[in-house]
Amino acid sequence: xxxxxxxxxxxxxxxxGLRKSxxxxxxxxxxxxxxxxxxxxxxxxxxxxxKSTLLRxxxxxxxxxxxxxxxxxxxxxxxxGSALHDWRAECGMIFQQFxxxxxxxxxxxxMLGAVRRRRTLPLLFKIFPEADRRRAMELLxxxxxxxxxxxxxxxxxxxxxxxxxxxxxxxxxxxxxLADEPVASLDPENARVVMEALRGLQREDxxxxxxxxxxxxxxxxxxxxxxxxxxxxxxxxxxPAEMTERIYTAAV
Amino acid sequence: xxxxxxxxxxWGLAVLAFTAYAAWQLGLPLRGxxxxxxKLFGIAGQMLPPESGGQLGVFVYSLVETVAMxxxxxxxxxxxxxxxxxxxxxxxxxxxxxxxxxxRGMDVARSIDxxxxxxxxxxxxxxGPFAGVMALTMIDLGTLAKLLSETVDHASIGPVEGxxxxxxxxxxxxxxxxxxxxxxxxxxxxxxxxxxNIRHATILGIVGAGGIGTYLSDRLRVxxxxxxxxxxxxxxxxVTVVDRCSRWARLRLERGV
Ligand SMILES: Nc1ncnc2c1ncn2[C@@H]1O[C@H](COP(=O)(O)OP(=O)(O)OP(=O)(O)O)[C@@H](O)[C@H]1O
Ligand SMILES: [Mg+2]
Numbered sequence: 001x002x003x004x005x006x007x008x009x010x011x012x013x014x015x016x017g018l019r020k021s022x023x024x025x026x027x028x029x030x031x032x033x034x035x036x037x038x039x040x041x042x043x044x045x046x047x048x049x050x051k052s053t054l055l056r057x058x059x060x061x062x063x064x065x066x067x068x069x070x071x072x073x074x075x076x077x078x079x080x081g082s083a084l085h086d087w088r089a090e091c092g093m094i095f096q097q098f099x100x101x102x103x104x105x106x107x108x109x110x111m112l113g114a115v116r117r118r119r120t121l122p123l124l125f126k127i128f129p130e131a132d133r134r135r136a137m138e139l140l141x142x143x144x145x146x147x148x149x150x151x152x153x154x155x156x157x158x159x160x161x162x163x164x165x166x167x168x169x170x171x172x173x174x175x176x177x178l179a180d181e182p183v184a185s186l187d188p189e190n191a192r193v194v195m196e197a198l199r200g201l202q203r204e205d206x207x208x209x210x211x212x213x214x215x216x217x218x219x220x221x222x223x224x225x226x227x228x229x230x231x232x233x234x235x236x237x238x239x240p241a242e243m244t245e246r247i248y249t250a251a252v
Numbered sequence: 253x254x255x256x257x258x259x260x261x262x263w264g265l266a267v268l269a270f271t272a273y274a275a276w277q278l279g280l281p282l283r284g285x286x287x288x289x290x291k292l293f294g295i296a297g298q299m300l301p302p303e304s305g306g307q308l309g310v311f312v313y314s315l316v317e318t319v320a321m322x323x324x325x326x327x328x329x330x331x332x333x334x335x336x337x338x339x340x341x342x343x344x345x346x347x348x349x350x351x352x353x354x355x356r357g358m359d360v361a362r363s364i365d366x367x368x369x370x371x372x373x374x375x376x377x378x379x380g381p382f383a384g385v386m387a388l389t390m391i392d393l394g395t396l397a398k399l400l401s402e403t404v405d406h407a408s409i410g411p412v413e414g415x416x417x418x419x420x421x422x423x424x425x426x427x428x429x430x431x432x433x434x435x436x437x438x439x440x441x442x443x444x445x446x447x448x449n450i451r452h453a454t455i456l457g458i459v460g461a462g463g464i465g466t467y468l469s470d471r472l473r474v475x476x477x478x479x480x481x482x483x484x485x486x487x488x489x490x491v492t493v494v495d496r497c498s499r500w501a502r503l504r505l506e507r508g509v
Contacts, residue, residue: 095410101411101415112424
């Protein structure tokens with residue numbers, strides 16, 4: 001068993017004894033881990049190890065059965081109502097299947113990242129402030145998607161869609177980004193572009209990135225720290241160089 | 253032979269036996285079928301040539317009324333069913349307790365036949381097209397709302413999850429996560445109900461609920477087959493034209509305009 005270690009001066013996100021089961025299946029089995037600010041952390045493990053469940057607990061898309069999640073001294077599991085929505089806006093999430101609004105153009109999707117800072121009523125009529133539009137265009141340009149800004153999202157390639165999702169997260173003004181297998185449905189070249197973009201977020205904007213990956217190789221190349229999960233527990237926690245295939249073959 | 257096939261054969265035999273029993277019970281006069289068909293041809297002969305008895309203008313006017321009835325009912329039902337359909341969806345209103353009366357209400361509205369609704373409304377608001385419009389509206393309201401609830405519940409959860417993860421509230425995630433997914437299908441269903449309403453509206457006149465059916469039932473009663481033929485041709489023409497236009501619009505919609 002590997003001791004949980006926090007590789008930074010102080011820990012930004014502390015997870016303690018997190019437990020979640022679905023009926024009879026235990027997805028998280030008293031998992032404890034903490035994350036330092038500004039790192040890019042890869043989370044690897046077999047299918048069913050609990051990677052997605054962990055990230056979804058952090059932004060409360062899933063309610064854990066027990067345990068604690070503390071972010072910058074705030075008890076995340078105690079958040080309710082608009083405080084919870086504020087937390088979700090602060091903590092971005094991108095998905096393997098992108099989860100954008102397919103039938104809207106790229107720039108509108110990005111503008112929706114500001115949803116928490118804008119009044120609901122005008123938004124429902126698709127009325128966005130001009131400043132948001134400009135900001136969204138800047139972000140798309142930064143992700144090399146200026147030419148696609150007016151294109152319906154479903155007509156974009158997977159790699160382009162994932163970059164729109166990253167732009168939306170930037171629009172949210174995220175401090176921490178949860179990425180659930182962001183490149184699992186992309187070809188190697190697009191995977192590289194998206195991983196570079198995530199690395200850029202971490203390096204240039206100081207965003208803490210937690211990234212579920214199933215290719216150890218990607219974790220080695222792009223992450224500062226790797227956490228291996230099996231059966232809802234941490235079985236490896238260290239630098240990428242120390243990581244071996246053992247994570248996959250570890251007792252299941 | 254597999255167990256599934258075995259079961260199928262048993263069911264098939266059971267259905268056949270039941271049909272035979274039902275036919276015997278109803279005393280279906282199979283012997284009367286032959287003369288009936290002959291008589292039908294006779295009527296077809298009496299329909300030729302169609303004529304309007306100098307009332308073509310009246311007929312066309314009543315046809316316009318029929319189309320107007322169908323249109324009014326479709327628009328009213330289309331608008332009213334939208335919020336009801338959303339509220340009937342588990343994605344929007346998770347509480348089964350709150351949804352149940354709404355869903356059952358939709359079932360009731362759509363399981364009563366349009367002629368029955370028409371009779372009810374003729375009693376309530378008097379003879380004329382208004383009763384017909386209300387009858388069609390009730391049925392469409394139930395069906396469109398139910399279809400929308402189901403479309404919403406089968407819509408992909410991805411966009412909703414993406415928006416919730418960005419901090420969107422319930423309203424915002426329904427507006428952007430669900431509406432863009434269901435709106436094209438809904439519009440297409442509304443158009444389809446417009447086509448179906450035209451056909452229904454042509455017979456509502458039989459119970460006094462307005463439209464061309466008023467004349468049709470009248471001419472049928474006095475065996476004025478040549479005028480019946482004119483009316484039927486007019487109905488055919490209208491239904492065909494409306495179907496064509498609406499189908500064209502639906503196809504364009506499905507292709508994403
Ligand atoms: N909604 C659910 N209902 C029931 N069981 C679930 C649900 N979501 C996850 N599980 C179970 O919880 C366990 C952990 O799932 P999770 O999705 O977190 O794994 P993962 O590490 O993300 O796997 P993958 O690499 O396949 O995405 C699995 O055994 C899975 O079957
Ligand atoms: Mg997963």
